[in-house]
Amino acid sequence: MKKSVFIYILTLIIAIFPFFSTITNAATPSVESQLSQLKGGINQVILATTDKTNSRNAEISFYQKKNGKWVKVYSRMSGVVGKNGLTSNKIEGDGKTPKGVYSLTSAFGTATKPTGEKLPYTNTNKYYYWIDDVHSNDYNKMVYYQGNPDNRWKSYEKLTHPLYSYVVAIDYNTNPIIKGKGSAIFLHTRTTSTQYTLGCVAIYKDSLVKIMKQLDPKLNPHIIISEKSNLNATILNYNKEMATDSEKQYDFFSPTTNIPVYKQMTGDATIGTINKGEAFPIIESNFINWYKVKFGHTYGYIKKANTKGISTIDQSKLNKSRVLSKSFTAKNELYVKGNITGTQMTIGKINKGISYPIVNESDYWYQIDFLGRVGYVWKANTSLDKSYFSPKKNMNIYKQMTGDSIIGTLYNDQVFPIIDDQFVNWYKVKIGNTFGYIKKGETEYLANVSVPSLNNGLPNSPKKVKAISDIYVKQNITGNQITFGKIMKGVEYPIIEETGNWYKIDFVGRIGYIWKSNTILLN
Incomplete structure (x- = not known):
């Protein structure tokens, strides 16, 4: 009798197991379906997940959106995070890795740039530092400095560290930079003896190089750092933060102060300036912290934090003329005027040494397209290319x-x-x-x-x-x-x-x- 009851129960368990399995699977959506919720034009994601908040070990995967669907490219790479796990409230020196979704816009390392790597790459040496001195205006910035660093900063990282042969900078606490909220958060290499970091994410060199070769600025790559069980919440929180200001779509922006135009989204190489109170058309706003703008032959980047959105602009100020295949180089800092009659208003500046295309010319002025605006520069301060x-x-x-x-x-x-x-x-x-x-x-x-x-x-x-x-x-x-x-x-x-x-x-x-x-x- 007991044997027949045992067989009956076993048969019942086998029969209903698929039902419970289906319920379990339904309750845990796939990573791909969770990534599909991401806003902001993100098409590449490095996923760094831990089992628990205080875990040091992490699993690293790489996903890319292809034909509108997220596809896993690399998975189950072995990584480590901060010695005290993850946090949603990062503080300088806490040994924790910040949870969240962060853009990846630059890379560096003591090793030669990997073949095929597309992110802006700085080949670092003994003169490169990353500053974690909370009292310095250089806080959370890479700085090239040939002097004695101890005379300039109370605390800094030398970028010649053995684990910094290859590094992707994680854009944490960058726009705006808040002193004390954490600095120098990277995706860098590890060795077999690396059990944890002081706040970064670390993976083996061959894995990092494989990922670096995939990262493409045009695909707006980001990293997501989260517990596996909280991945969905981390993504939704990111979407909520984005929605605060970006749900309303503007066609133009205006600087709230005189602000630099950067060559790249690293924020360390300027090519010009735009003046407070002027208005310029937005050509691309898919990046969380940056506007992409047309700047001469190429593009520049403006920090959104220093702008406000506006709905209209005087249409006569917009450039609608084609650019000629003719350009000049600025012999010194070149002020850009919005008009050349009456009271001349300066709308911005082009840095010395920058080559810039011409729209038209008169006896003394070149007409240019300056971030979508009609602009004029004084010929005598240029040399024809x-x-x-x-x-x-x-x-x-x-x-x-x-x-x-x-x-x-x-x-x-x-x-x-x-x-x-x-x-x-x-x-x-x-x-x-x-x-x-x-x-x-x-x-x-x-x-x-x-x-x-x-x-x-x-x-x-x-x-x-x-x-x-x-x-x-x-x-x-x-x-x-x-x-x-x-x-x-x-x-x-x-x-x-x-x-x-x-x-x-x-x-x-x-x-x-x-x-x-x-x-x-x-x-």
Whole structure:
């Protein structure tokens, strides 16, 4: 009887186990589904989770959003956190790692930058420090300093620490920086003897390098630090903090004080300044702490904390003119005016040495696009740049701007001089004794760069050849021959001179060489 009762109970347990299993699984949503709640345009996440708040050991995973869905790229990497676990109320020196969601915008290390690493990377040496002196204005900043650090700070970290061969800086307590709330929070390397950190997250070097090669600023990478059981709450708390100011969408922002424009979201390299009370259009606000703005040939970054959102702007102040393929370099600090008649109002500043594209010019002024605004700078404080373009991919040279008759090809990443920028969508280029046309949209503008084999005045001879096949144009005829273009079969082309088995030619402003056997000499 007892045996039959035991069998009955065992059968019942087996029958209902899947039911309880289903309930358990339903009560614990997948990591991917929890990540799908994240706001702020985040497309890459390093996940550092612990079993308990006071745990030192952490499991590190890496996720990326692909086709709108979160996908696990790397998982179960062994990590450690602060010796006293995690905290939601970080205090300097407490030995705890701050819980939360934080952006990852820069990296550094004593080792050479990993191949393929895309974050801004600083190769550190004995002159680099991270300051944890709560009385210093350098608190929670990386500083390059060649003097005696003991004479400047009461407390600091040397960035030559053995575990700092590779480091991703975690943007904790950075905007604004609150003294005493914790500093120098990194994702760095560990060894087998590393049992905990003083507040950072640490993983083995090979794991860190794998992740660093994946991180892409365009995908807005972040790290989430949390207990496994509280991951959902950590994400929702982050969303709530974001919603405080970002739920209302503005089209423009205004600085609440004169504020710097930074080259990168590291906040340590300025390229200009915008003035208090002026208004500028927002072109991208997906980052938690930063606005991305158009600044000359490239982009700059503005700290949101020093701005306020505004809804309207005088439309006449906005630049609606195209930028020319012509630029200048600031010889000294260059004040940008909003107007050049009446009382001139300064709206910002461009730093010395910055190259900046021109929209238009008058006798004394260059008109520019300054963060989307019409701006003017004094010509005398600038030097005109030498202008070039570089193909983003192998691109065709067309006989006319109809784009249907190909006479040659320019190769990817080569550099050529700009001789004519009068057309909106096309560059006019010198090809032989005539001209060709290339699409501007397939090129990158460059200024004051070194160009190999530039033709500095060698004229064409009266002789011409005809290509009897497609001809590759070489930069050199000795050693490793570099191909930088191609002339299509049937095209007639002037030569400068003969050089052994080669003809020397001018190809789009550069000296090139073509193989004689691929041509016939014309009378």
